[in-house]
Amino acid sequence: MIVLGIETSCDETAVSVLDINGPENIKVLSNIVSSQIKLHAEFGGVVPNLAAREHVKNIAQVFETALKTAGITDFKKEIDLISVTHGPGLGPALLIGIAFAKTIAMIHDKPLIGTNHMRGHVYSNWLNPDFKAHETIFPILNLVVSGGHTELVLMNDYEDFKLIGETMDDAVGEAFDKVARLLELGYPGGPAISKRAEHFLVSSLQPSIEFPRPMIHSKDYNFSFSGLKTAVLYKIRDLKKESVEINNEVTNEIAHAFQKAAVDVLIKKTFKAVAEYGVSSVMLSGGVSANSFLRSEFQRVANEQRLQYSYPPLIYTGDNATMIALAGYLAYSKNPNNASWKSVDMNANLSF
Numbered sequence: 370m371i372v373l374g375i376e377t378s379c380d381e382t383a384v385s386v387l388d389i390n391g392p393e394n395i396k397v398l399s400n401i402v403s404s405q406i407k408l409h410a411e412f413g414g415v416v417p418n419l420a421a422r423e424h425v426k427n428i429a430q431v432f433e434t435a436l437k438t439a440g441i442t443d444f445k446k447e448i449d450l451i452s453v454t455h456g457p458g459l460g461p462a463l464l465i466g467i468a469f470a471k472t473i474a475m476i477h478d479k480p481l482i483g484t485n486h487m488r489g490h491v492y493s494n495w496l497n498p499d500f501k502a503h504e505t506i507f508p509i510l511n512l513v514v515s516g517g518h519t520e521l522v523l524m525n526d527y528e529d530f531k532l533i534g535e536t537m538d539d540a541v542g543e544a545f546d547k548v549a550r551l552l553e554l555g556y557p558g559g560p561a562i563s564k565r566a567e568h569f570l571v572s573s574l575q576p577s578i579e580f581p582r583p584m585i586h587s588k589d590y591n592f593s594f595s596g597l598k599t600a601v602l603y604k605i606r607d608l609k610k611e612s613v614e615i616n617n618e619v620t621n622e623i624a625h626a627f628q629k630a631a632v633d634v635l636i637k638k639t640f641k642a643v644a645e646y647g648v649s650s651v652m653l654s655g656g657v658s659a660n661s662f663l664r665s666e667f668q669r670v671a672n673e674q675r676l677q678y679s680y681p682p683l684i685y686t687g688d689n690a691t692m693i694a695l696a697g698y699l700a701y702s703k704n705p706n707n708a709s710w711k712s713v714d715m716n717a718n719l720s721f
């Protein structure tokens with residue numbers, strides 16, 4: 370099946386074309402992502418209406434490039450299915466992708482699937498060449514970490530997702546972004562914090578700062594990151610009161626201490642759930658899964674416990690339409706009914 374994916378839930382306008390013949394036979398023919406990061410950086414975060422306006426400006430061009438790169442010359446003949454993100458995300462941004470997808474589905478009389486963005490992130494693991502989809506992998510415990518979400522999701526089969534824990538306040542990516550702002554590292558903050566923390570780790574300096582690990586011992590699988598962000602705020606304030614200059618070295622150490630606290634909580638809770646639910650596979654996904662410290666801790670504990678593990682290839686950790694095409698294909702394979710432009714609606718708060 371040739372599947373077209375469309376993603377506009379946040380600040381990336383993305384279109385992909387995939388040739389898929391079952392979950393273990395996926396060929397990416399094109400993966401075009403036009404990022405608006407630079408535009409939103411000056412506001413310190415994504416501005417929904419501005420994101421929507423940029424999607425309108427870019428989507429037709431991104432679509433044309435995706436088709437051209439994939440070698441599609443006759444849309445009507447060659448495309449079998451269209452999948453578009455219909456939530457969760459920023460309402461005005463989502464609507465642009467949905468309106469575009471509905472229009473081409475209607476004109477070309479193609480089936481259209483509304484796809485859950487977070488399921489897309491989970492399925493980005495199927496794009497990892499080291500991950501063997503044909504093995505007995507289910508049940509899988511998924512740690513999904515992005516700018517808007519921090520979720521532990523148990524997956525018993527394709528399309529069978531059960532949310533077992535989530536953040537009570539800020540998402541972990543949001544905490545990275547807010548701490549980066551406190552440290553004046555710009556937007557988005559995740560990559561900057563990660564780089565600064567790495568500088569600290571290779572410096573062989575002894576850590577002198579320790580931050581709290583909120584909810585690490587709670588009996589449930591929920592998270593909280595807002596208190597950790599506040600602890601960083603207070604630490605910076607106290608250091609300034611003591612006339613300590615927040616120079617590069619201090620910034621690196623704070624970044625490391627924050628990252629370590631956040632990753633400790635994520636890892637501890639994930640592997641506690643692994644034990645309780647008796648799963649033998651664990652997966653990481655979402656924008657924050659690009660974090661190298663999180664990846665290496667995740668891999669280390671999974672290896673210790675002899676679990677099958679996976680994370681997405683780096684190019685698919687952030688928002689992209691390849692994961693949306695794949696998720697749409699898997700949903701359509703399970704239930705091809707109602708795959709019509711008439712039945713796709715936006716749901717900004719869609720859950721798993």
Ligand code: KG4
Nearest residue numbers: 515516517542559560656657659660687688
């Ligand atoms: O999945 P994503 O691209 O968009 C959402 O669906 O939210 O995730 C974006 C988030 C941002 O908060 C960004 O700071 C974070 O992922 N991020 C990282 C890293 N790269 C991106 N966080 C920590 N370390 C990274 N290397």
Ligand code: ZN
Nearest residue numbers: 515656687688
């Ligand atoms: Zn995302």
